[in-house]
Amino acid sequence: MSAIAKTIKVALLQFYAASDKTANLLKAQQLALKAIKKQPDLDLLVLPECFNSPYAVDQFHNYCEKIPEGETTHFLSTFAKEHKVAVIGGSFPELGDDGNVYNTSLTFDNTGKIVAKHRKVHLFDIDIPGKMTFKESATLHAGNKATVFDIDGLGRFGLAICYDIRFPELAMTASRKGAGTIVYPGAFNTVTGPRFWTKFGVARAIDNQTFVILCSPARNPNGGYQAYGHSMVVDPNGDVLVEAGHDEEIVYAELDPEIEKEARRNIPLSTQRRFDIYRDVSKDAVAGAL
Numbered sequence: 550m551s552a553i554a555k556t557i558k559v560a561l562l563q564f565y566a567a568s569d570k571t572a573n574l575l576k577a578q579q580l581a582l583k584a585i586k587k588q589p590d591l592d593l594l595v596l597p598e599c600f601n602s603p604y605a606v607d608q609f610h611n612y613c614e615k616i617p618e619g620e621t622t623h624f625l626s627t628f629a630k631e632h633k634v635a636v637i638g639g640s641f642p643e644l645g646d647d648g649n650v651y652n653t654s655l656t657f658d659n660t661g662k663i664v665a666k667h668r669k670v671h672l673f674d675i676d677i678p679g680k681m682t683f684k685e686s687a688t689l690h691a692g693n694k695a696t697v698f699d700i701d702g703l704g705r706f707g708l709a710i711c712y713d714i715r716f717p718e719l720a721m722t723a724s725r726k727g728a729g730t731i732v733y734p735g736a737f738n739t740v741t742g743p744r745f746w747t748k749f750g751v752a753r754a755i756d757n758q759t760f761v762i763l764c765s766p767a768r769n770p771n772g773g774y775q776a777y778g779h780s781m782v783v784d785p786n787g788d789v790l791v792e793a794g795h796d797e798e799i800v801y802a803e804l805d806p807e808i809e810k811e812a813r814r815n816i817p818l819s820t821q822r823r824f825d826i827y828r829d830v831s832k833d834a835v836a837g838a839l
């Protein structure tokens with residue numbers, strides 16, 4: 550499978566989740582329908598991190614679902630199949646067979662089949678005095694692999710979630726294994742978002758000469774965790790192709806394989822690496838699709 554098989558038309562759905570799961574799924578459906586209506590030949594829909602539940606450590610166990618039995622998986626799969634569009638389904642709390650809860654992202658091809666499952670590998674545990682404390686590990690367990698997969702007709706992708714973007718090894722692994730696009734559903738916040746969000750999108754794109762897609766929840770005007778917003782698509786030269794504000798919004802972009810080819814041809818990093826000096830992390834990485 551090539552890195553990018555064709556020009557990919559993508560829509561990023563930026564919206565916030567409140568406490569009613571059914572209403573959250575309904576909102577996702579309405580926005581997805583709006584995107585399809587505006588762009589009937591859409592190839593790919595991307596949703597934000599934690600789109601069926603509030604982003605709160607004391608809530609994940611109330612919203613978690615088994616995969617594939619749960620209603621969120623069913624909703625995403627049905628939408629993909631009915632509308633013949635691939636879907637990178639943000640993330641939602643998964644109840645694993647081991648009884649643990651994970652922050653998990655599923656990808657569906659345009660027949661509704663699950664082609665990738667990523668459990669957030671790096672849990673968001675930080676304490677910035679007076680500004681922000683968050684401890685996902687209080688209620689979530691971490692995944693144990695880098696995620697690289699193909700979507701039929703579109704190309705090869707890497708997938709990781711939010712805080713995972715701070716660890717470049719996952720993106721390096723995906724790109725060295727042939728990914729042309731790396732996708733991060735992510736809910737940065739109003740403390741770390743303004744300082745870091747765009748820089749990480751640009752850095753991962755330039756380092757790996759891939760497209761990078763960041764899809765955030767919108768800010769919730771009724772309070773709770775305040776996501777940064779600013780969903781964006783960055784091209785392999787680090788240029789931001791499209792960027793949302795912080796309210797609910799859909800943004801659209803086209804991922805042109807020629808831009809990636811040209812970036813890689815002009816600056817041929819892949820043939821210039823010095824694995825005699827440093828290791829190729831992708832060789833040792835635990836990686837897979839599901």
Ligand SMILES: O=C(O)CCC(=O)C(=O)O
Pocket residue numbers: 598672673710711712713715735736737738741742745
């Ligand atoms: O890395 C950050 O600053 C934010 C990460 C985050 O919000 C998350 O992992 O959900």
